[in-house]
Amino acid sequence: MEEDKKIFEIKKEIPKFLKDNLDEEQLDAVINSNGNSLIIAGPGSGKTRVITYKIAYLLSQGVKPSEIMLVTFTRAAAKQMTDRIRNVTDQDLTGITAGTFHHVCNGILRRYAKAIGYENNFSILDSEDSKDLLKIIRNEYKEGMGEDAKKFPKESVIQKVISYASNTLKSIRESILEIAPYLIDYENDIEHIWGNYQEMKKNINAMDYDDLLVNTAHLLSFNKKALNDIASKYKYVLVDEFQDTNKIQLEIVQAISSYSKNLIVVGDDSQSIYSFRGARYENIEEFIKRDDTKLFKIQTNYRSTPNIVSFINNMLPNNSVEKNLKSVRKEYVKPNIIETFDDLEQSEAVIKIIEEKIDQDVDLNEIAVLYRSHALSMTLQQKLDSQQIPYRLLSGKRFIETKHIKDVLSFLKILYNPYDNISWNRSLKLFSGIGVKTATDIYKSITSQFKEGINMLEAFKNSKLKKFKEAYEFYKKLFEKDKNKPDEIINFIFNEFYKEYSNLTFRNSASRNMDIERFQDISSQYESLMKFLEEMTLSENITVKSAERDQKEDQITLTTVHGAKGLEWKVVILLSVNPGDFPNGMAIKEKKLDEEERLFYVAITRAKDELYILKQITGSTNPFMSNSYVFVKKEYDFIKNIPENLVETFKTSYKY
């Protein structure tokens, strides 16, 4: 009763644009969230809408765009939300801070880099660059170890451990114990390598992705002026997808909202799926437990049919905040469970479903196949190829991680930060006759001269670079280019050198060359090299698609469940829900089922109209995990726990 009255009272004074567009729970969250507020948004309940209208409401109350910070999980989400706010309010949003944690932190560090021992033009190492740097350090470190060196952990594993430590603020020891206990004998070595890696990054004036977060948190904790400037600027800090934030991200937003005390976070605890990256499920739990937190729930599901919503309500993961979703749609069909004999039969069944949907005129873009790990989709991919059903893989390599784009980027990066040794090495090695050793010599000789104040041309002349005529002439001209015209620089790199290199090196050079031309096009929208490089290093693949992939428009989507986060399709087909496959074998072995349940929840909540869940009689392909046989109990089988009345169950032998 109390609650009803409260909502009614609010309604009387609320602007029409809110009343017209929000349901009661959404409205309550938009109007009454302030101070520490947590908005638990069930799947498909309009999280985006609530954030959009919350900001529109703040603006209507006189809050300026520059006083608002919105942190989202992807760059695309930030753009989508700001576009919608602009539509709703018709207001100029200049000055608003909206982006991912990495963007926001990058913005802060560009202003205060000096305070933490960096120059403002620091470069950002993407995860491949950071791995390359770790490789150099690791190889130097293990020199002279003799036989032991062979068993030394690879740079990619070292990278995982130190990244986990950075994001969780845990020690190397704790991190090893949590994610790679078999490395415990290397604790001291990894600690050393970490130290060297930190030092090296400072020397070359570069930060990796984790540094953007760690250095920001560090800056805000010790530099009173920076904290004062930043925290006094923002009246409201809003965080989307709060369930997937980690400890350091929480510290950052707490610091930034420490003056205004308005920290509004939105998320769904049941969809927290990134613990392997350090995301902390406990961030939500702890937020709820605070005395001053206001809790809101939005529970009307606008996405799925009532049949699917009943199923979703029944599959709420363990330890979730209580929720009861209501559907606003008409009854349709129940979710289907399809039992096939093996993987091959599963693929045949999936093809049949897809063909049936094509006959019913369902758009291919409205069909998605989801799975726990990529390997589970291999047989299906072959079948789709043979049936010529077009598909796209969501979680492929990012455009900017492809070799040709990285090559071109390496030239741009040294132009921006001449101390970036990873990019020097990469670009120099593209010229014939230059190998790792020569590239390292050239880098060392050139940069040591820079440090003494010798100018670029002299430094080039006094180094081994002079011996390689083509390279020497090329770099000389490159360094004369106008840094405010990234497109002209790319044009120069491509036409003077890379086109020929590409034609001689790649079988599919035509499509790669098209990528580079497109890359040049994109760069023409940026007024400086700095802005362009930042955007390229910090964006996800969504904004820039590769030419090859763009050609096919109408395709079904294949993706891991992680890649499906936040997306929706009319028809969702979930593969291999067998204990060992999904839930994943390691999770069963370590009895960490909670996150698997949340992943399953994410998967089933992507479906709008139809949901197909497949399992095989032959079960998981591999019951042996790390040399032990894993006894699969009923409680590990998601399907065995589904109430019969909520689904239709078929066996391929008589259905298909």
Ligand SMILES: Nc1ncnc2c1ncn2[C@@H]1O[C@H](COP(=O)(O)OP(=O)(O)OP(=O)(O)O)[C@@H](O)[C@H]1O
């Ligand atoms: N009040 C409303 N009235 C009508 N439609 C709504 C309302 N609120 C949200 N929707 C619609 O519901 C759909 C789902 O919303 P949205 O994509 O924001 O979900 P979400 O909460 O982000 O879901 P998830 O967390 O599962 O990805 C959208 O198509 C949105 O337009």
